[in-house]
Amino acid sequence: MRILAFSDLHHSRRRAEALVEAAREADLVIGAGDFCNMRQSLPEAMNLLSGIDAPMVVVPGNAESSDELQDAAHEGTTVLHGSSAEIGGLRLFGLGYGVPVTPFGAWSCDLTEAHAAEMLARCETADILILHSPPKGVADLTSGGISVGSTALREAIERIQPKIALCGHIHESWGQAGQIGRTRVVNLGPTPNWFTF
Template sequence: MKILAFSDMHQARSRAADIVAASAGADLVIGAGDFGNQRRGVAEAMEMLSGIKAPFVMVPGNNESLAELNAAAPSGAHVLHGTSVEIDGVTFFGIGGGIPPLPGCDWSWDFTEGEAEALLSGATTADVIISHSPPRGIADVVTGLGPVGYLALRETVERVQPKLVVCGHIHDCWGQEGLIGASQVRNLGPTVNWFEV
C-alpha cells in the first residue's frame, strides 16, 4: 500500500494544494492532526482537502477536538481516536490531541499521560499507528522546553511493534525520524511524505 501522510497543515492553502495533487498517486492518505488553528477553521481546512479521492484516515490534533473534526471531515473519511480501522488488510490505530498538555495553551485539546494510556490500551495490533503527538525520545524536542513526547505511546509501540508510526505536533522536529525496536517513527509536518506498508 502506497501511503501519503502529513500533519500540521494549519489551514495553509498552498500546503493543502500540494497534498491534494500528490494524493492522486496514493492508495491511502493519512492526516495526523492540526488541520485548523486554535480550534477554528477546521471546516475550511477540510474544504481545502476535498480533492483527495483516496481513502482518508485522520486523527484530531490539539488545534481541533474529536467532535470538531468529526463534524467537518469529508464523507467516508475515517476519524480515529483510541480506535482502529482496517483498510485493504492494513490495520491503522489512531490517537489525537496534545499529549501531554503544553504550558500556556488554554485553548488546546489535550490529554494527560494517564488518559493517553487508557486510550492506547485498545491498540492490541496495528500495522500503522497515527498519533498527533510524538513518542518520548523521537522528534519531540521543543526549543526552550526540551523533550515533550509521551511515554504511553513509546510503550505502546514497544508492545505492538507496528511497521510505521506517524506523528506531528512538534514543529521544531518536522521531518525527523527514528526507530523504536523495528518500528519506523516520523514526525511528518505539512509536506508530502511517502511510505510503503
C-alpha cells in the first residue's frame, strides 16, 4: 500500500494542488491536521483537496475542532480523534489538537497532557499513529531550539510501538524525523511524504 501523508496545509492552494496531483499514485492519504487557519474557512480549505479520490484519514489540528472537521470532510474521508480505523488491513489510531496546550489563545483547539493521555489509553495497538502534535524530544523544536512536544504522546508511542507515528504542528521541524524504540516518527509538513506498507 502506498501512503501519501501531509500536515499543516493552512489553506494553501498551491500546496493543495501538489498534494492532489501526488494523490493520484496513492492508495491512502493521511492528513495530520491544520487544514485551515485559526478556525476560519475550513470547508473552503477542505474543498482544495476535493480532487483526491483515494481514501483519506485525517485528524484535527489546533486550527480546527474535531466537530468542524467532521462537518467539512468529504465522502470517503475518515476523521479520527481519540479513535481508530482499519483500512487495507492497517490499524490506524488518530489524536489531533495541540498537545500540550498552546499559547495561541481561545481559537486554538488544545488538549492538556492528562486529557491526551486519557484519550490515548483507548489505543492498545496500531500500525500507524496519526497525530497533530509531535512527541517530546523528536521533531519538536521551535526556531529558538525549544522542545515543545508532548510527553503523553511520547509515552503512548513507547507503549504502543506503531511502525510509524506521523505528526506536524511545529513548522520549524517540518521534514524532521527520529526514532522512539521501533517507531519512526516523522513531522510531515505540507509537502508530499510517501510511505509503503
